[in-house]
Amino acid sequence: MDRIILKGLPVGCVIGTFPAERTAPQTLFFDLELYGDFSRAGRTDDLNDAVDYTAVERCVKDYAAGTSFHLLERLAYACAGKLLEHFPLLDRITLRIRKPDAPVESDCVELEITLARS
Numbered sequence: 001m002d003r004i005i006l007k008g009l010p011v012g013c014v015i016g017t018f019p020a021e022r023t024a025p026q027t028l029f030f031d032l033e034l035y036g037d038f039s040r041a042g043r044t045d046d047l048n049d050a051v052d053y054t055a056v057e058r059c060v061k062d063y064a065a066g067t068s069f070h071l072l073e074r075l076a077y078a079c080a081g082k083l084l085e086h087f088p089l090l091d092r093i094t095l096r097i098r099k100p101d102a103p104v105e106s107d108c109v110e111l112e113i114t115l116a117r118s
Helices: 039-044 053-065 072-086
Strands: 002-015 026-036 090-099 109-116
Touching: 002 053, 002 072, 026 053, 026 072, 053 072, 072 090, 072 109
Parallel strands: none
Antiparallel strands: 002 026, 026 090, 090 109
């Protein structure tokens, strides 16, 4: 299985359970690992046979910016589901979200999920 990796995509969205987190977007950072059979694009050198990275980024940014979840877990599964829905070449996605401004003593909160096409 082939893999495309996108790292550090900044996305502004309203996320969190505390009242202060619900008033303005926070910047989260997404890392995506996209799995599938990308051999056709390797043979044809044609974007129509490939996963368009720009379209993947736009899908994540548009979806996350247009939603307002309380939990990173919900946001992660929803974004991964949207990508599987919109990009038929993808079989599985591992998605990591870093929340550097989380109200914790740690430097950052990071969540990783994997979702496969059913």
